[in-house]
Amino acid sequence: MATEHTEATIKIQAKDRHFMHPWEDVTAIGSEARTVIAKAEGIYITDSDGNRLIDGPGGMWCVNVGHGREEIVEAVAAQMRDLSYFSPWSATAAPAAILAERLAALAPGDLNNVFFTTGGSTAVDSALRFVFFYNNCLGRPEKKHIISRVGAYHGSTYLSASCSGKMLEKANMDMVEDRVHLIQNPNPALRPAGMSTEGFCDQKVEDLERKILELGADKVAAFIAEPVLASGGVIIPPEGYYQRCHEVCRKHDVLFIADEVVTAFGRLGHYFASKDVFGVEPDMLTTAKGLTSGYVPMGALFISDRLMVDIKAAGNESKGFFSGFTYSGHPVAAAAALANLDIFERDALLDHVHNVAPHFEKRLQELADLPMVRDIRVKGLMAGVECCLDPDKPDNERDMNFLLEVDDICQENGLLLRPVYSSAVLSPPLTITTKQIDTLVGILRLGLETAWKKYKA
Numbered sequence: 001m002a003t004e005h006t007e008a009t010i011k012i013q014a015k016d017r018h019f020m021h022p023w024e025d026v027t028a029i030g031s032e033a034r035t036v037i038a039k040a041e042g043i044y045i046t047d048s049d050g051n052r053l054i055d056g057p058g059g060m061w062c063v064n065v066g067h068g069r070e071e072i073v074e075a076v077a078a079q080m081r082d083l084s085y086f087s088p089w090s091a092t093a094a095p096a097a098i099l100a101e102r103l104a105a106l107a108p109g110d111l112n113n114v115f116f117t118t119g120g121s122t123a124v125d126s127a128l129r130f131v132f133f134y135n136n137c138l139g140r141p142e143k144k145h146i147i148s149r150v151g152a153y154h155g156s157t158y159l160s161a162s163c164s165g166k167m168l169e170k171a172n173m174d175m176v177e178d179r180v181h182l183i184q185n186p187n188p189a190l191r192p193a194g195m196s197t198e199g200f201c202d203q204k205v206e207d208l209e210r211k212i213l214e215l216g217a218d219k220v221a222a223f224i225a226e227p228v229l230a231s232g233g234v235i236i237p238p239e240g241y242y243q244r245c246h247e248v249c250r251k252h253d254v255l256f257i258a259d260e261v262v263t264a265f266g267r268l269g270h271y272f273a274s275k276d277v278f279g280v281e282p283d284m285l286t287t288a289k290g291l292t293s294g295y296v297p298m299g300a301l302f303i304s305d306r307l308m309v310d311i312k313a314a315g316n317e318s319k320g321f322f323s324g325f326t327y328s329g330h331p332v333a334a335a336a337a338l339a340n341l342d343i344f345e346r347d348a349l350l351d352h353v354h355n356v357a358p359h360f361e362k363r364l365q366e367l368a369d370l371p372m373v374r375d376i377r378v379k380g381l382m383a384g385v386e387c388c389l390d391p392d393k394p395d396n397e398r399d400m401n402f403l404l405e406v407d408d409i410c411q412e413n414g415l416l417l418r419p420v421y422s423s424a425v426l427s428p429p430l431t432i433t434t435k436q437i438d439t440l441v442g443i444l445r446l447g448l449e450t451a452w453k454k455y456k457a
């Protein structure tokens with residue numbers, strides 16, 4: 001932000017040069033004076049200079065029940081007093097056991113086996129490792145190829161990053177290349193002129209089937225997909241796409257992994273979006289973020305009963321899935337997740353999302369009158385407002401810089417944004433009210449208009 005900082009802020013910014021932030025340009029460590037977040041309450045964060053900002057991205061798509069929830073604080077403190085840790089390898093403890101049962105009851109289909117992880121990347125990594133394990137157990141070690149999509153984000157471990165399709169983020173980073181294959185995502189903006197939405201959907205589903213056939217169905221193990229590509233820019237698939245991809249996977253005995261790290265726990269108005277929004281019961285499902293609303297790190301991989309039955313049926317000898325974490329089912333994280341779920345129930349948060357989401361969409365769509373706004377994509381309480389300064393000459397870097405300028409102006413006026421490439425991405429806490437949505441959109445409009453005037457000058 002361009003404002004004058006307090007001495008306290010400057011001191012923290014100086015110490016921050018030792019904090020190597022994620023996704024940081026290592027040639028510029030310490031050169032950026034970042035906003036220092038000091039406190040948070042509800043949908044607001046307060047920086048160390050005392051400025052209060054709407055948390056537009058909801059942390060990183062994770063602060064679903066809002067900041068500062070005393071119930072979670074109390075649950076976490078009480079759990080730490082009672083039992084701060086147990087070894088999940090040799091024993092169990094009430095919070096993780098109760099949470100696993102509660103999650104299995106909420107999850108779609110027969111996703112009754114909950115494998116706790118430390119976050120989303122480790123949930124995806126565990127899913128992929130389970131896929132390899134599964135096919136080894138079934139005596140088909142050649143069935144190991146994974147299909148993912150351009151623009152997808154699945155995590156930052158070696159394997160999950162390899163399945164991501166954000167090409168700029170793959171530069172200089174080695175990847176697992178022999179087993180991972182990307183197909184194009186169903187971004188409606190890629191629909192060729194003259195092609196109907198249905199025809200475009202057919203084409204994208206065919207892309208998946210063609211890739212499976214090209215590699216050989218006996219070699220393809222799994223397809224991994226976010227129901228709505230989140231950090232790829234909030235890409236909403238055409239009607240029927242997700243379901244038909246699932247059918248193609250079933251037809252070719254390819255496992256369908258739903259990456260619901262962003263979309264689970266209310267973002268689209270349901271605990272899980274796969275079944276309730278897109279009509280799919282996946283074979284595996286990954287979550288994190290909204291599971292604890294970011295209060296304590298935790299992720300969870302859900303695995304279908306069917307896969308366990310297949311493994312049992314394949315042979316008599318015992319089969320160890322030799323994968324796990326010191327913090328699998330951590331009692332403090334599980335206590336936070338249980339208190340988080342209690343808030344969802346007590347505050348009828350899913351109903352609230354259903355009530356405010358149409359207003360969120362309507363107000364954001366009003367930005368379409370601005371000359372630099374190219375596309376506005378909204379689903380539930382997630383949105384991407386894409387900008388393009390010159391539609392005849394799209395320029396990623398220039399459009400990205402424009403968004404950074406918009407973010408600066410918005411921050412000066414009380415809104416933290418998340419620029420992702422040429423889109424401003426929003427996923428505010430689910431508790432946001434219609435009045436707060438009006439304020440958010442008003443500041444975003446001001447940011448876009450002011451940055452546009454500067455650009456034109």
Ligand code: PMP
Pocket residue numbers: 060119120121122124153154155156226230231259260261262288289
């Ligand atoms: N999958 C998706 C869809 C995500 O958006 C993310 C994080 N943004 C991840 C996986 C990785 O989660 P984490 O950062 O908790 O490891």
